[in-house]
Amino acid sequence: MYKIPELLAPAGTLESIRAAINGGADAVYFGGKAFNARRNAGNMDETEMTEAVALCRQYGVKVYVTLNILIKDEEFEDIVHYLNFLAGLGIDGLIVQDPGLIFLLQKYFPDFRLQTSTQGSVYGLEGTLFFEKLGFMRVVLPREMPISEAAMIAEQTRVEVKLFCHGALCYAYSGQCLMSSTIGGRSGNRGLCAQPCRKKYQLRDADNRLIKEGYLLSMKDLNTKDRLNEVAQAGIDSLKIEGRMKSPEYVYAVTRAYREALNAVDEKGKAPSITEKELAQVFNRSFTEGRLFSDPQVIGDVVGRNRGILAGHVIGCEGGRLLIEALPDTAFSVGDGLSFGEDSEKGMRIDALFDLKGHPLSSEKPGIKIKVPSRFEVPAGTPVYRNHDARLTRRLKRESRAAKHVRQQTVRFRLRLALGKQTEVTAEAGGQVVTRISNIMPTAAQKLPLTCEMLSRQFERLGGTGYQFDGLDADIEPGIFLTKGELNALRREIVDALDAEQKEEKAAPVVFSLSREIPVRQAVKKPLLSLEPADRAAFEALCGLVVDELVLPVQDLSRPQDCEAPIAHAHVCGKRVLLAFPRIMDTVASARLKARLEDFCGLDHDGVLLKNYEVLSLFQDRPVYREADQPFNLLNVLAMKQLKEWQADGGVLSPELSATEVAALAKRSAISCVLPVYGRQEIMVSANCVYNCADKQCRGCQRYRGWAALTDERGASFPLYKDVDNIIHIYNGDILLLKEELKRQKHIDKWRIYATDEGTEELETVVGYYRDALDKGVFGSMPGRAGVRYTKGNFKRGVE
Numbered sequence: 090m091y092k093i094p095e096l097l098a099p100a101g102t103l104e105s106i107r108a109a110i111n112g113g114a115d116a117v118y119f120g121g122k123a124f125n126a127r128r129n130a131g132n133m134d135e136t137e138m139t140e141a142v143a144l145c146r147q148y149g150v151k152v153y154v155t156l157n158i159l160i161k162d163e164e165f166e167d168i169v170h171y172l173n174f175l176a177g178l179g180i181d182g183l184i185v186q187d188p189g190l191i192f193l194l195q196k197y198f199p200d201f202r203l204q205t206s207t208q209g210s211v212y213g214l215e216g217t218l219f220f221e222k223l224g225f226m227r228v229v230l231p232r233e234m235p236i237s238e239a240a241m242i243a244e245q246t247r248v249e250v251k252l253f254c255h256g257a258l259c260y261a262y263s264g265q266c267l268m269s270s271t272i273g274g275r276s277g278n279r280g281l282c283a284q285p286c287r288k289k290y291q292l293r294d295a296d297n298r299l300i301k302e303g304y305l306l307s308m309k310d311l312n313t314k315d316r317l318n319e320v321a322q323a324g325i326d327s328l329k330i331e332g333r334m335k336s337p338e339y340v341y342a343v344t345r346a347y348r349e350a351l352n353a354v355d356e357k358g359k360a361p362s363i364t365e366k367e368l369a370q371v372f373n374r375s376f377t378e379g380r381l382f383s384d385p386q387v388i389g390d391v392v393g394r395n396r397g398i399l400a401g402h403v404i405g406c407e408g409g410r411l412l413i414e415a416l417p418d419t420a421f422s423v424g425d426g427l428s429f430g431e432d433s434e435k436g437m438r439i440d441a442l443f444d445l446k447g448h449p450l451s452s453e454k455p456g457i458k459i460k461v462p463s464r465f466e467v468p469a470g471t472p473v474y475r476n477h478d479a480r481l482t483r484r485l486k487r488e489s490r491a492a493k494h495v496r497q498q499t500v501r502f503r504l505r506l507a508l509g510k511q512t513e514v515t516a517e518a519g520g521q522v523v524t525r526i527s528n529i530m531p532t533a534a535q536k537l538p539l540t541c542e543m544l545s546r547q548f549e550r551l552g553g554t555g556y557q558f559d560g561l562d563a564d565i566e567p568g569i570f571l572t573k574g575e576l577n578a579l580r581r582e583i584v585d586a587l588d589a590e591q592k593e594e595k596a597a598p599v600v601f602s603l604s605r606e607i608p609v610r611q612a613v614k615k616p617l618l619s620l621e622p623a624d625r626a627a628f629e630a631l632c633g634l635v636v637d638e639l640v641l642p643v644q645d646l647s648r649p650q651d652c653e654a655p656i657a658h659a660h661v662c663g664k665r666v667l668l669a670f671p672r673i674m675d676t677v678a679s680a681r682l683k684a685r686l687e688d689f690c691g692l693d694h695d696g697v698l699l700k701n702y703e704v705l706s707l708f709q710d711r712p713v714y715r716e717a718d719q720p721f722n723l724l725n726v727l728a729m730k731q732l733k734e735w736q737a738d739g740g741v742l743s744p745e746l747s748a749t750e751v752a753a754l755a756k757r758s759a760i761s762c763v764l765p766v767y768g769r770q771e772i773m774v775s776a777n778c779v780y781n782c783a784d785k786q787c788r789g790c791q792r793y794r795g796w797a798a799l800t801d802e803r804g805a806s807f808p809l810y811k812d813v814d815n816i817i818h819i820y821n822g823d824i825l826l827l828k829e830e831l832k833r834q835k836h837i838d839k840w841r842i843y844a845t846d847e848g849t850e851e852l853e854t855v856v857g858y859y860r861d862a863l864d865k866g867v868f869g870s871m872p873g874r875a876g877v878r879y880t881k882g883n884f885k886r887g888v889e
Contacts (some may be wrong), residue, residue, distance in 0.1 A: 090244055090324030093355050097153070097251070098344045099333040102131040106141045108337040108489035109150070112344025116151035117141075118184060119333065124168060125155040125280055135174055142178050147495050147555075151181040155333075157206035159187050159278045159724040159743070162753060165603050172198050173598040182226055185209070186264065186278070189727030192734070195224070197599045202226040204251070208264035208278060210720060212703055213676035214242050215683070219706035221248035227327065232258055232311070233380045233776045238676050240323035249326035254317075255343055256331025258308035258379065258387070260286040261773040261819075262673060265720055268772045270745050271821050272805075276888040278722055278745065287393040291800045292779060292809075294793075303432075304393035305779050305799065309386070312376035314350045314368070319382075321354050335372060338482050341489035342371045366418075369398050370478050371485070380776065388781045396433040397476030403429065403467045410460040412445065413473055417456040426477030429467045433474055437463055453480070499559035500587065502548050504579075506531050506539065507566040514583045518556060523587045527579055531569035538568050547576035554584050607726045607757040612835040618859055619763070620852075621669065621698075622844040623810065623818075628655050630849055634856045638665040638839070640698055644813065646670070646681040649688040656694050669698040672720060672774055673816060679703045696738070705735060714738050716763065719771075724750075729758040739763055739838065744770055747887030748830055755836035762836060766827040767855055768843025769808060770882060773819035779809065790815055796846060798822075808846065820845060823880035828868045830884070847874075 098109035100119040109117045119141065122132050133141060138154075145152050154175060160168060168190070175183070176198060183201050185191055186208040194201055204227040205211055205220055217228045227249040230239050234252075243250050259266065269283040270276040286306035293299055311331070313320065320328065328351075330343050346363040369376065372395050378384040400419045405412040415421055421439060428436040442450040443460040450459065500518040508531055515524040531539065541563045549558035571579075621640035622631060631639055639659050645651055652668065659666045668689065670682060682689070686707055696714025699705045699721070708715055716739040717723065717732050724743045732740050739761035742751055755762040780793050799807045799819065806822040831840070840859060844852055851874060858871040873879060 090240075091321055092324045092326065093321055093351055094252075094325045095151070095327040096344065096347055096351060097327050097329045098340055099256075099330055099335070100141070100340065101333040101335075102337065103133065103137050103141055103144075104337040104490070105131075105333075105335075105340045106144055108341035109344050110145070110148050111489050111491060111493055112341045113348030114150055114344050116153060116181070116327070117145060118153040118155055118329075120155040120157075121171065124158055124160070124164075124171065139178065142180060146179075148493065149496050149498075152178075153182045153184055153204065154178075154180050155184045155206070156190060157184050157186045157208050158280045159276070159722055159745070160190055160727075161750065162603060162725045165193070165601065165725070165727070169193070169197075169599055169601040172201075176200070176596060176599075186722075187724070187728060188721065188731040188735075189725040189729075191223070192727045192731035193601070197601060200596075205229055206264075207231065207253070210262060210264040210701060212262075212674050212701055213238070213679050214245060215674070215676070215679040215703040215706045216701065217242050217246050217248060217250065219702045221246055222706075227251055229253075229329070231262065233262065234675070235383055236316075236319055236323055236381050239325060239381070241676065243324040243326070251327040251329055252320065252325050252381065253311060253331060253379075254313045254320070254328040254347065255311055256335075257374075258311050258377075260306040260308055260388075260777055261775045264722065265672075265774050266772065267744060267770065268819070270883060270888045271770065271772045274883065274886055274888050276745050278724075279888055281889050285801075289393070289802050293798050293800065295796045295798075297798075300780065300793075300797070301390070303390040305388070305390050305781070306773075307374065307389055307393040308777065309375045309377040309389040310373050311379045311381075312368075312373075313378055313381060314347060316378060316382055317347070317350050318354050321351075332372075337489050338485035339371045342368060342485050345488075366398060367481060370475070370481055373397070385787055387777055388779075390781055391431050392433050394433060395476050396428055397426070397474045397478075399472055400427070400475040401473045403469055403471045403473060404458065405469050406463070406466045409462060409464075410443070411463045411467055412458065412460055414458045415456055419475070420453040420455040420457075420480075421459055421461075421475070422453050422479045424477075424479030425475055427461075428474045428476050429471050431472065433476070435465065435467065436476065437461075437465075438477075497555055497557040500551070500556040500584075501559045502544075502561045502583070504544060504561070504563040504565075506563065506569060506571070508533060508569050512571075512579060514579055516583045516587045518587055521587065521590055523583065523590045525583055525586050527582055529571065529575050529579055531566070531571050534568050534570035537570070539565055539570050541565065544576065547573060548580050550577070550580070551584070554588075556584065556587075603726065607730060607759065609756055610758065610836060613838050615863060616764075616837050617665075617839040618856070618863060619667075619839050619841045620844060620856065621841060623846075624812070625655065627849070629658050631844070631852070632659050632662040632664060634853060635860045636664065636842070636856055638667065638695070640667045640669045641694070642669050643671070643689075646678060647685060649685050649692060652689075652692055652694070656692060660693065665695040667696045667698045667714075667716065668692070668694050669718070670700065670704050671814070671816075672700040672718075673776070673814075674701050674703040679707065683707055699737065705737070709736050716740065716761075719744065719765070724754075726754055726757045726759070729754070729760050729762075733759040741765065741841065744825075745883050745888045748833065748884050750887060751884070752834055752836070755834065758836070761838035763839040763841055764827075764831075764834065764837045765825060766831065766840040766842065766859065768825055769820040769845045770825055770843070771818055772807070772821050773817070775817045775819070776815075777817065778811070778815060779817055780811075787815070810845075821880070821882070823878045823882075824874075825882050825884075826871075826879040827881060827884060828862075828871075830881070831862070831868075832866075 095115040098114035100106045186206040229251040275281040275283045290305045291302040401415040425439045503515040505513040512527045617637040619638040620636045700718045717737045741763040808820045810818045
């Protein structure tokens with residue numbers, strides 16, 4: 090299914106909009122001042138957004154607006170106001186994540202065309218089909234997906250599919266990272282990620298032995314420019330460039346490079362105006378083709394920032410100046426930015442250039458030796474990288490802002506003219522067809538009768554209308570006549586009618602009340618106590634604990650019979666059992682589950698814990714209890730209502746909610762509420778192996794499975810677990826422990842304990858503590874584990 094995909098460029102400002110248009114983008118995506126996942130980008134206010142949409146319309150560029158964060162209940166009034174504004178802009182789509190926002194949009198703003206955000210966490214075919222059934226126009230596939238799987242999904246679905254093609258990569262699966270909010274209350278799911286993955290860490294094994302250190306979570310930048318023919322062969326609908334926080338010069342250079350590469354694939358190419366070197370110069374943390382093309386070198390653990398490109402090396406220091414020898418193809422300029430060494434931790438700006446004799450350099454020559462003022466010394470032989478090219482930036486700025494010919498919309502006319510009868514005129518433009526019957530009536534010709542050529546000469550006069558003449562067809566009764574003035578009036582009349590038809594009539598503003606939408610529910614007398622282990626190794630031993638419910642992790646999706654004995658044993662011990670399928674379910678895993686779905690449904694379990702849209706889709710319409718787990722990021726009451734419409738019976742509340750927010754949400758929830766009360770909170774899940782072994786024998790790898798720890802530069806430790814599928818799970822080093830504050834939570838249906846690296850005796854103590862609290866209403870003192878810190882997490886402070 091060969092297809093040249095849409096090229097989708099980022100824009101954080103009006104300048105970036107212009108840069109994307111000049112670069113050759115087919116579409117742009119941007120956000121407003123709030124409610125988008127790049128809240129620290131420039132972003133645009135409503136006046137600027139209106140101008141941006143008008144500018145894009147001039148050049149036939151589509152516009153998608155990002156609303157891709159989790160919404161708090163108190164923000165819905167503002168977001169409805171914002172949606173009323175967007176409804177009048179005539180944009181081409183919204184990019185969304187939050188289930189509550191999806192509910193709001195589909196019920197109150199059904200005319201918006203919706204796309205999933207990468208934060209929405211779709212992992213494969215079943216998740217894509219789920220959103221196709223919801224009526225979404227487009228689904229973005231995960232950056233961890235290989236091109237072969239993406240091609241299969243494009244072939245087997247009707248919904249459009251989108252892939253990332255260039256820019257920054259997240260270490261964790263998008264939408265599943267809580268590290269930033271856990272460390273400092275800045276939520277990536279709310280557009281304020283502090284990028285802890287770009288920091289330095291040490292990796293130590295279970296015996297505290299150092300394995301490696303560096304920027305262990307820092308991903309290289311994606312660059313698929315040389316693989317676009319394979320993307321076209323895969324039938325992908327849209328290619329997305331990352332970079333709303335990048336400069337207009339970056340947006341222009343990357344968009345132009347990909348436009349030219351796509352044109353070359355489509356055999357329309359010319360010599361590229363952006364070279365490979367220039368593409369790397371504008372920004373890179375080293376490039377990778379990513380997991381999309383099975384590149385094993387995706388982590389750049391040497392450097393965590395833009396290093397630029399190698400430009401020379403240091404040959405000495407003297408008198409507060411560095412002596413640098415440039416590479417043969419490199420000419421330094423005043424204003425260039427430099428960094429030194431492979432880790433690029435030291436850097437400077439060139440404020441002046443001198444030759445080796447100390448004379449100022451008046452011209453820029455490649456490959457020469459220079460002196461530059463410096464506040465620090467750098468050892469001879471150190472490589473020099475240029476992370477900002479002042480001359481290139483000036484050129485890109487000039488090209489990105491250059492005036493571009495406006496691509497006008499073409500219009501074709503049809504006329505029916507007869508003696509003494511009203512004239513019928515039709516105009517067709519942009520798929521819009523308008524017909525008008527005019528009171529202007531032809532008379533008998535005295536000299537020259539009306540011809541099609543005469544009509545065309547008058548109707549092609551479209552200056553200032555925004556239309557370009559594309560031809561005219563006419564059914565003319567012989568021997569009739571109209572004056573030039575009458576022909577001009579006919580033209581103006583039909584063009585005005587076409588304009589009026591193309592201007593969408595604004596709908597009345599939506600009025601929305603959250604309190605009317607969600608009624609208050611009754612308080613819960615006594616929550617259930619549930620326990621979820623990290624794996625099933627010690628499941629049967631847990632059956633002796635005084636909990637009401639156990640979660641049974643399913644490890645082999647092709648062997649439902651392996652669950653029979655554990656379920657039976659738990660039931661004998663009086664426990665409910667929920668099956669939990671893997672958190673990450675690609676197309677192959679989902680197919681294995683689908684093949685044995687009837688057998689899993691036939692087991693004597695008490696329900697299913699849903700960790701992704703793939704499992705939700707497969708278990709819809711099944712007569713089982715369904716509980717949406719933390720990966721659904723349930724942050725507001727409309728999300729709970731949406732989950733009910735998706736046939737979920739319960740939901741685990743987001744760990745980014747404060748105590749006050751939890752109480753308010755649970756009071757109005759449409760489904761039962763589950764609250765995590767104890768355990769290590771999983772803050773990252775990733776397909777990118779942090780061990781990053783040099784030999785890259787990743788397929789079938791069994792090395793380093795089990796527990797280890799990451800330690801940051803402040804000394805904080807984060808337990809890390811590599812599972813049997815080689816997925817990396819990173820946990821908060823501080824254990825969540827909620828106590829007396831639970832007394833104020835009157836509408837929670839279930840407390841959940843998470844067991845990770847605790848021993849059996851410690852778990853008995855923890856479970857006993859919460860059982861006493863539930864049965865006796867008393868929170869005593871619980872002995873803590875030596876060397877372990879406890880936290881209330883975001884329950885105390887919430888997130889920004």
